[in-house]
């Protein structure tokens with residue numbers, strides 16, 4: 001079972017395994033997510049799920065209960 005992970009705004013879709021770390025999935029698609037602590041505390045790696053929920057990519061993995069996951073890279077609110 002694979003999950004299609006779509007990264008916005010670049011609109012890059014990467015096939016991922018359930019439980020794979022999001023940073024690894026992003027890297028495979030050549031999508032750059034900035035990181036800092038890699039421990040879930042600095043929020044440098046923060047991205048948003050489709051419903052706007054912010055998550056820290058460094059401590060997040062591909063969930064089992066979905067076929068498709070949309071990840072919004074942090075975007076400039078002024079833009």
Ligand code: FES
Nearest residue numbers: 036037038043058
């Ligand atoms: S890199 Fe610091 S919270 Fe993810």
